[in-house]
Amino acid sequence: MINKKILIVEDEVKISDIVKAYLEKEGFTTTVAPTGQKAISLLKERYDLIILDLMLPDMSGEDICQVVREDSDTPIIMLTAKSDEDDRIHGLGIGADDYVVKPFSPRELVARVKAHLRRVKGKKDTSSFNSRDLVIDPLRFEVRKNDITVILTPTEFKLLQCLSEHPGQVFTRLQLVNVILGYDFEGYDRTIDAHIKNIRHKIEDNQKSPSYIKTVYGIGYKFSGQADAD
Amino acid sequence: MINKKILIVEDEVKISDIVKAYLEKEGFTTTVAPTGQKAISLLKERYDLIILDLMLPDMSGEDICQVVREDSDTPIIMLTAKSDEDDRIHGLGIGADDYVVKPFSPRELVARVKAHLRRVKGKKDTSSFNSRDLVIDPLRFEVRKNDITVILTPTEFKLLQCLSEHPGQVFTRLQLVNVILGYDFEGYDRTIDAHIKNIRHKIEDNQKSPSYIKTVYGIGYKFSGQADAD
C-alpha cells in the first residue's frame, strides 16, 4: 500500500500546485479537481484521502463533503480561508476529519495527511488489489476497473476472486467448481465457462484476447495480472 | 458506552478546568493529570482519547506521546503554545493525531474530540449525519429526514446506524445479526429483512427504489446515498 491516492479539490492553482508538489514528493499519487463538479465526477474513483477546499467557484465544500460521506468514509481534510470558529466546528461536525486554515504550512498538511492515513491503515484494509487496473474489493463486494465500478453476481465475484488470489496458477474446471459451488456440487463443470464468459463480458476490453482471465487449452483457466505473458 | 473517557494532561489549572468543563458538558468522563508522571501512571487505564499539553513541568509531551504509542493507538490531541511549524510537524510525526495551538477555542477542541472519536469507535455520542436529507442523532436516538423527526425502534436505529457508519460497505445478514442482536443470537437471519423493511418504510420516499439502504443480491445490505448506477 505504498501508492496512496489523494484527491485535491482546490480552485486556486497556486495552492493546488504547492499541495500537489509536496504530496507527490512524499510518494503519494494526486489528482486535482478545480471545481466541485469535477470533484463529484472524480468521486466514482476511490481515493485514500481527500483534501477539500471549502470555497469553490461552483459549489460549497460542505456539499461535496456530504456527497463523499454518502458513499464512503474516506478521510477528509478541509482546507479553507474561513478561520471563524463556527465554520471550523461546523466543518468537523459535518463529517470532515480535519480542518486546516489558510495560510497553512504545506509541511504540516503533509504531516496531517500521513497521520490520517496511518489511522485508516489500522482498520482492515482488505482491498485486495490485483493488477494495475483491476481492484477487487471484498468489503464493498464490487470490482473496479480503471476506477469504474463493475457489479458482479455473487458467483462471478467468488470465481474472479479465487482466480485473482493466485495469479498465474492454472485451475481446472473441477477445482473451480469445488471452490465456488462446493464439493457436493454434482453438476456440469461447463457451468464455469458460462460464468467466465459473463465475467469477461463485464471486465475485459477485448473479448477476443482477454487480459485478465486466460484460457489454458485442455486444462482450465488462470488469472494473469500481466499483459500477455504465458 | 456513551461515557467516553478522556484524559487531560495539562498543568495549568485554568486551562484544564475549562477543557474539563466543556467536555463534561458534552457527556464525556474526564480525568486530569497535571504532571507527566501522573499521566504515565494513569495510562494503565484505558482512555478513549488523550488531550496532551506539550509543556509540562516534569517531562515533555512528546515523551508521553511515545509512551502512549508503545501500546495503543488512542487518539492524541496535542495542545500547546508552540505555534512553530516545525513543532506541529514534529508533533504529528511522532504519533499525535491532531495539534491545537493555544489560545484555542474550547468549542473547536470539543468538535475535534468528537471528530476523532467518531473515527475510532462507534460514534455513539456524535451527531452523525450521512446524507443531505438524513440526520442520525445518537444522542436523541432519533433520525431526522428533511428536518422531520422519524422515530425508530432501538433495533431499527442500531441497524441504520451500523450501516450508515460505513457507507458503501456491504454487510451480510450474519454480520448485521452479530452486531445488532449479538453473537449469541440463534435466530433466523431473515429477521434483518423485516427490520430493513420497517426502516425503509419510515425513511424512504420510494419503497421500490430505496435511496439509503440498498440490497446487494445474494450478499446483504449496504448504505449508500448515491443513486446506484450500473
Place this chain on the structure above:
DNA sequence: CTCCTTACGATAATGCTTATTATATCGGAT
C-alpha cells in the same frame, strides 16, 4: 402494548443447463 420475530406467497434475479457456433490442436498429404 410495543417491538421483535417468524411465516408464507408473490416477484424478481441469479445460476445452471443445453444447443449451437467459434476456435484451437494435431496429423497427414501435398
Place this chain on the structure above:
DNA sequence: ATCCGATATAATAAGCATTATCGTAAGGAG
C-alpha cells in the same frame, strides 16, 4: 515445411430451474 481438414475444446446465447428478496400479516416475548 506448409496447408488443410478432422476432431476436440472453448465461447456464446437463450430457456428454464433455482434461489433470494419483499411485502403482508400473524404469533410471541418483554
